[in-house]
Amino acid sequence: xxxxxxxxxxxxxxxxxxxxxxxxxxxxxxxxxxxxxxxxxxxxxxxxxxxxxxxxxxxxxxxxxxxxxxxxxxxxxxxxxxxxxxxxxxxxxxxxxxxxxxxxxxxxxxxxxxxxxxxxxxxxxxxxxxxxxxxxxxxxxxxxxxxxxxxxxxxxxxxxxxxxxxxxxxxxxxxxxxxxxxxxxxxxxxxxxxxxxxxxxxxxxxxxxxxxxxxxxxxxxxx
Amino acid sequence: xxxxxxxxxxxxxxxxxxxxxxxxxxxxxxxxxxxxxxxxxxxxxxxxxxxxxxxxxxxxxxxxxxxxxxxxxxxxxxxxxxxxxxxxxxxxxxxxxxxxxxxxxxxxxxxxxxxxxxxxxxxxxxxxxxxxxxxxxxxxxxxxxxxxxxxxxxxxxxxxxxxxxxxxxxxxxxxxxxxxxxxxxxxxxxxxxxxxxxxxxxxxxxxxxxxxxxxxxxxxxxx
Numbered sequence: 289x290x291x292x293x294x295x296x297x298x299x300x301x302x303x304x305x306x307x308x309x310x311x312x313x314x315x316x317x318x319x320x321x322x323x324x325x326x327x328x329x330x331x332x333x334x335x336x337x338x339x340x341x342x343x344x345x346x347x348x349x350x351x352x353x354x355x356x357x358x359x360x361x362x363x364x365x366x367x368x369x370x371x372x373x374x375x376x377x378x379x380x381x382x383x384x385x386x387x388x389x390x391x392x393x394x395x396x397x398x399x400x401x402x403x404x405x406x407x408x409x410x411x412x413x414x415x416x417x418x419x420x421x422x423x424x425x426x427x428x429x430x431x432x433x434x435x436x437x438x439x440x441x442x443x444x445x446x447x448x449x450x451x452x453x454x455x456x457x458x459x460x461x462x463x464x465x466x467x468x469x470x471x472x473x474x475x476x477x478x479x480x481x482x483x484x485x486x487x488x489x490x491x492x493x494x495x496x497x498x499x500x501x502x503x504x505x506x507x508x509x510x511x
Numbered sequence: 512x513x514x515x516x517x518x519x520x521x522x523x524x525x526x527x528x529x530x531x532x533x534x535x536x537x538x539x540x541x542x543x544x545x546x547x548x549x550x551x552x553x554x555x556x557x558x559x560x561x562x563x564x565x566x567x568x569x570x571x572x573x574x575x576x577x578x579x580x581x582x583x584x585x586x587x588x589x590x591x592x593x594x595x596x597x598x599x600x601x602x603x604x605x606x607x608x609x610x611x612x613x614x615x616x617x618x619x620x621x622x623x624x625x626x627x628x629x630x631x632x633x634x635x636x637x638x639x640x641x642x643x644x645x646x647x648x649x650x651x652x653x654x655x656x657x658x659x660x661x662x663x664x665x666x667x668x669x670x671x672x673x674x675x676x677x678x679x680x681x682x683x684x685x686x687x688x689x690x691x692x693x694x695x696x697x698x699x700x701x702x703x704x705x706x707x708x709x710x711x712x713x714x715x716x717x718x719x720x721x722x723x724x725x726x727x728x729x730x731x732x733x734x
Contacts, residue, residue, distance in 0.1 A: 301729075302706060302710065303526040303701075303703060470727045472711075474708065474709065475710075480525035483695055483697040487694075487698075490695060492693035495722075497719055501718075502725035
């Protein structure tokens with residue numbers, strides 16, 4: 289059975305996964321680029337983006353684990369792009385060019401990606417085995433389609449924060465890895481809202497600090 | 512010049528420093544006792560409470576640093592006790608016994624402690640050098656009195672969460688040490704609210720994980 293795993297979620301010490309005022313120029317929100325600086329030097333990240341070299345060790349190992357054994361990815365519309373509302377209207381407003389994601393013609397997924405949206409759009413197939421499917425039935429629908437597509441592999445839960453919160457609230461997350469970045473953002477979008485009773489679903493299975501971030505991994509209680 | 516240092520603030524991964532429904536029976540709120548379990552086995556904590564033995568190492572070292580070089584402590588009324596409203600009314604309702612803190616006749620401070628309150632009360636001197644002073648002029652007043660009393664030593668900012676948030680918002684905190692406990696509480700009182708621009712006051716100077724918690728220490732930028 290596929291596990292739903294959220295990996296490499298970078299969160300500031302004050303709990304924010306994105307800064308305020310997300311936009312096309314500032315897709316993570318003001319100040320939040322700093323949350324991801326620990327990822328870029330790693331060998332695993334560089335390899336995913338066609339680059340040689342990079343750091344090894346703890347951070348690299350977590351980045352690598354986030355992509356190993358994954359057969360499908362789920363993400364919110366905000367992680368896919370800045371488009372709000374109808375997909376066609378956006379294309380009309382941009383010289384007829386539809387939005388195809390942040391990742392260029394060869395995205396680093398290489399498997400089906402399920403994008404939560406309320407606006408219909410046919411599947412979008414890019415190079416390297418990545419097809420974006422647009423899902424309209426909320427988290428349960430995305431979960432069903434993605435686990436079905438992943439087969440024996442796991443499903444990765446991408447972001448953004450509101451998507452992760454919805455899956456946590458629905459009790460669908462089997463494992464979550466948070467990289468606590470030792471900075472204060474001051475405002476933005478929280479990774480964890482008020483989970484209430486659902487907070488008891490997950491227990492710590494690993495905690496370790498690199499020089500840059502504290503890695504905390506929680507997993508569903510198996511009892 | 513005295514530094515204002517908040518130390519050993521235990522925070523859940525989802526950002527809570529106290530659970531919901533704080534009461535006399537459950538002073539930290541439901542479920543939040545778990546936040547402090549890392550402290551009790553340490554040699555420094557045990558020594559403060561007249562007990563021998565205990566663990567050494569990282570956790571012990573942070574607990575120890577929190578009490579070393581401290582000449583005065585500031586805390587909110589909720590940390591001092593469960594009393595709301597007039598101090599005298601509480602005493603009348605409890606067989607004439609005034610509330611004297613959670614710590615018994617010999618509190619582990621051994622220096623002046625400044626308690627934020629809106630209700631007047633004369634200073635309360637207990638054994639071992641601890642005198643509780645009640646402060647009515649908010650965080651600035653408490654800061655002025657405590658730094659004056661501490662002389663060449665530092666001032667420790669106790670809790671609870673709302674007191675720490677008020678001092679952070681006022682830009683008065685020189686150093687803050689957070690112990691990130693890898694559990695989810697689901698609800699309660701947040702250590703960090705929306706600090707806004709004040710978030711830029713503090714930078715990470717140390718981050719390290721023990722088997723039980725991740726220690727993150729932030730300090731005021733010296734430039």
